[in-house]
Amino acid sequence: MSSILTNTSAMVALQTLKGINSGLAKTQSEIATGKTVASAKDNAAVWAISKVMESDVKGFSGISDSLSLGESTVAVARKASEAITDLLTKMKGKIVSAQEENVDRAKLQTDINALVDQIGTVVGAAQFNGLNLIDGSSAADVKVLSSLDRKSDGTVSASHISVQRQNLAVTGSSTPQAFGTGTLTTPGDYLSGVGTTTTASTAPTLTSVAAAGVSNITIGQVAAGISYEITLGDLLINTADGGEATGQRTFQYVAGTDDGTAEVARNLISQINSFFGAATSQGYTATVGATDNVVQITNGSAAAIEAGLRASSGGTAGPSGAAGLSALSTIDVTTTSNAASALASIENLIKNSVDAAAAFGSVEDRITTQNDFITNLSDAMKTGIGVLVDADMEEASARLQALQTQQQLGIQALSIANQQPQNILSLFR
Incomplete structure (x- = not known):
């Protein structure tokens, strides 16, 4: 049945054309924006997920900047520590030379x-953006923002990498060791093993130690300020011209409040062995006994x-390793002892600087690794966002x-459908 009031064919063609135009508009929008989900209207769930991930990517960009700043700061401290180690090693060469005769x-x-002045200059210059990790101005760790951790419930927490400061300052309180002048009634209770132990200003009595012989010296008691002295004579000491000369060396240690008998023995052994290794070639050794x-x-x-x-009383203990490099101010090679x-x-001191450089190197490597990870993670998240919202061009x-x-076909169909009522006129001719 044909009707001039209701054109069903035109209505069907019009609805079809509207659907085609709607799809065409959506496709043109995808091509223009490059996204299948450009707004919450397109797909609310996917759009919400993509926006959260985009905010995380922005956050990781800031974290990468923080890590780069932290890495540069630690790198400056590491290089300064390495330079200080080189200077201390050079200083050790001077001190070793002072062990010889005729210098x-x-x-x-x-x-x-x-060299001490130069080390001070290096410490002062070892700053990045005003932050110095080795000048001893603070003991607080430096926190470097390393990550933002999002949990399944949506809460976000920040993670940090802690950078421990290292004190390599040459300034500060450092009292040089001073051998005691107080008389002990029984000095042998504190130090014994070779002849008779003297005290205070009395010169020690030297006892022979035969060739290939061994002498055991016992640290019997310890108290703060007690001074211990071992004198070795008739040693063959290297000379500056490559020869040897007979000489005598005195090794002293003043006990501190935290020292025990083992600590006193260990410090004396360290002094004696350092001298033997630097200035003798005859096979002299000092070791821990039974x-x-x-x-x-x-x-x-x-x-x-x-x-x-x-052994005597009333001495002043020397500087400990806790005061950075302030002990440099007490180094004096003008006398034999x-x-x-x-x-x-x-x-x-060299051990302190080496430990500092190693600590900075370790944390610098960790920061570099974290920075690389953050960069890769950010790239992966960008790829994930693209999979969710990007259009397949x-x-x-x-x-x-x-x-x-x-x-075009819909327009033609609608045009044909609109012409159908005109065809009814032919029936009335």
């Missing part, structure tokens, strides 16, 4: 003082040496061509 210790001390409070001196040479002991003590001190292009063809 100008005053000139060596001048060189050492210049117990940890015994200093065992071995004469590995073909000639006898001598040893003597002295001080030169021997300086050799043991420089070993501890090849598919959109093909769909656009099809919809344009359908649009």
Whole structure:
């Protein structure tokens, strides 16, 4: 049945054309924006997920900047620590030279003082954006923002990498060790093993230690301020011209409040061995004896040496390793006894700087690894967002061509349907 009031064919063609135009508009929007989900109207769930992930990506960009800043700060501290280690090693060479006979210790001390000044310059310059990790100005760890951790319930927490400061300052309170002048009634209770132990200002009595012989020296008691002295004589000491000369060296240690018998023995052994290794070639050694409070001196040479002991009260303990490099101010090689003590001190200072450089190197590597991870994680999240919301341009292009063809056919169909009422006029002619 044909009707001039209701054109069903035109209505069907019009609805079809509207659907085609709607699909065409959506496809053109995808091509223009590059997204299948450009707003919450397109797909509310996917749009919400993508926006949360985009905010995380923005956050990771800031974290990467924080890590880069932290990495640079730690790198400056590491390089400064390494430079200080090199300077201390150079200083050790000067101190080793001072152990020899026939050297100008005053000139060596001048060189050492210049190296101390240079170390101070390095410490002061080791800052990045005003933050110095080695000048001892603070003991608080530096926190470097390393990640934002999102839980399943949507809560976000920040993670940090802690950078521990290292004190390599050459300034600060550092009292040099001072051997005591107080008389002990029974000095042998504190130090014994070679002849009779003298006390206070009494010169030690030297006792022979035969060639290939061993002498055991026992640290019997310890109290703060008690001064222990081991004197070794008739040693064959290297000379500056490559020869050897017979000489005597005194090794002293003043006990601190935290020292026990083992600590006193260990410090004396360290001093003696440092000297033997730097200035002798005859096989002299110092080791821990049967117990940890015994200093065992071995004469590995073909000639006898001598040893003597002295103990007194009222001494001042030297600087500990807790005050950065402030002990540098106490290093003095102008006298024979001080030169021997300086050799043991420089070993501890080198250890401090090496430990600092190693600590900074470890945390710098961790920061670098985290920065690389954050960069890769950010890239992965961007890829995930793209999978959720980005348009498939090849598919959109093909769909656009099809919809344009359908649009043209829909227009033709609607045109034909609109012409049908005109055909009814022919029935009345």
